[in-house]
Amino acid sequence: MSILAVGSIAFDSIATPSGRVENILGGSATYFSLAASYFTQVRVVAVVGEDFTAEHENVLKKRGVETYGIEHAKGKTFRWGGQYLENLNEAKTDFTELNVFEKFHPRIPAEYNNSKFLFLGNIHPSLQAAVRREMSGVRLTGGDTMNFWIQGAHNELLQTLKLVNVLLINDGEAKMLAGETNLPRAAQKVLALGPQALVIKHGEYGATVFFREGAFGIGHHPFRAPALPIEEVKDPTGAGDSFAGGFMGYIASQEQLTREVFKRALFYGGVMGSFAVERFGTERLQSLTREEIEARFQVFRELTHLE
């Protein structure tokens, strides 16, 4: 079933130990949509400037992503520059030019109204909530957020969390949001704020999904999936968004929303994240095959499963 993704489209300038690129297509909605497109129909809502060409849009269209919801505004597209030095887990931002993204107010085209799944990328919590309220018919809503909103728009975020079924954040964000340094305790506190499931991303150590009691079936335990130990990470940009795309895309492709589906989704998230970092930008995500994805899923299984 189709998934609507709201987020950013950006041009990124990135330096890593493997090289340097300038003004390549990026942004959370781009990575998310490309990753999810291998599992289900994806519809994107975002804003771009006059520098966003048909060629850029074709990157999404070639993967079957619906782009009616990309608003073309006067001015330049969101630009981000950053570098990964010693530590590939953390970017040092060189510049952020919000440009047209600064005034972004998501508009949902009529063609998207029947979407059954929704992913709220990392934008202002009030905008996330507005989109969610407009899409009242969705079956499941996933959402992302970040430290900037946890601190700067706390009350708005608390309102949004009541409308989100699955929240995807990293360790630091979960601890900050909960005001709690112990991770499983932080997870319980975040679940009490609204979501039925919480995915905490651990960077190179994978991710854990925690469930609220009784949500998506029974069970007493969280579930942990690894990340792939990768010898050459070319460019970590977009790994988290690609993870979210694989995770939500797989869920949207399933009839039943059981815990087992969420567990497999966590693996597919790791799979798509691992592909994303193998090349600069979205290059690797543009030309995968479902066979390559399934083969890597098996690698993740071998990495974690006893006989």
Next chain:
Amino acid sequence: MSILAVGSIAFDSIATPSGRVENILGGSATYFSLAASYFTQVRVVAVVGEDFTAEHENVLKKRGVETYGIEHAKGKTFRWGGQYLENLNEAKTDFTELNVFEKFHPRIPAEYNNSKFLFLGNIHPSLQAAVRREMSGVRLTGGDTMNFWIQGAHNELLQTLKLVNVLLINDGEAKMLAGETNLPRAAQKVLALGPQALVIKHGEYGATVFFREGAFGIGHHPFRAPALPIEEVKDPTGAGDSFAGGFMGYIASQEQLTREVFKRALFYGGVMGSFAVERFGTERLQSLTREEIEARFQVFRELTHLE
């Protein structure tokens, strides 16, 4: 089959958010031996002072650990004091009094000569090498080390690594030893120094075992086991040594040394580490049952395995 463990016995004074204890029995050999004792026959070589009483020794004897190899020296037992503040993953050392441990030179009793497995706890690499050479009939040797020796006794450590089949260290130690910040590349470099298998411990994120090509069977992938997400960690002291005890103890209990055995051993390591931190000191490790251990093994499986 029996395993000989060389390491420290200590009295620890520990403060954590859950409380404070003074001069309780600890040390790497103590945690290792207690954890391994649930799987196989354990023999310990260590040094203690005059303050080490029959009551202390009985903690080990009650678990069937052979204590002929505990040398009673003049003076006081090794003492360590530390606290875990916000971050339970890292201790802040208040004091270290080496006492009798400073002049420790391991002596292997004749009764231990037929041991088939050997674990070299975190002592000077030259002492580790001497013990290993003396125990020429062992089937498999595991070893631990730390930053202090990686920097301060580098050449001696390189010699020792040629005599160790399985090295157990943490992320930071692996990266320092390899001079490489990417973890899987660091692992390959460490394996090239001698060990056939390398276990890298990730603290609350679990552990990964990397194999040298062709060692212990065929396969192309490392294997990762999680740590248990624990809501109340009372005292993290000894978690790594308990992990090593569960890991090596399980291996020593098996007929065949296959990769599958190493994978299960990684889970048993996590299981024993998770028990250790539930109480201060060795309390929880003194009175476990094999049923409790198997039940927790199942929890680890549920935490990681798809249906």
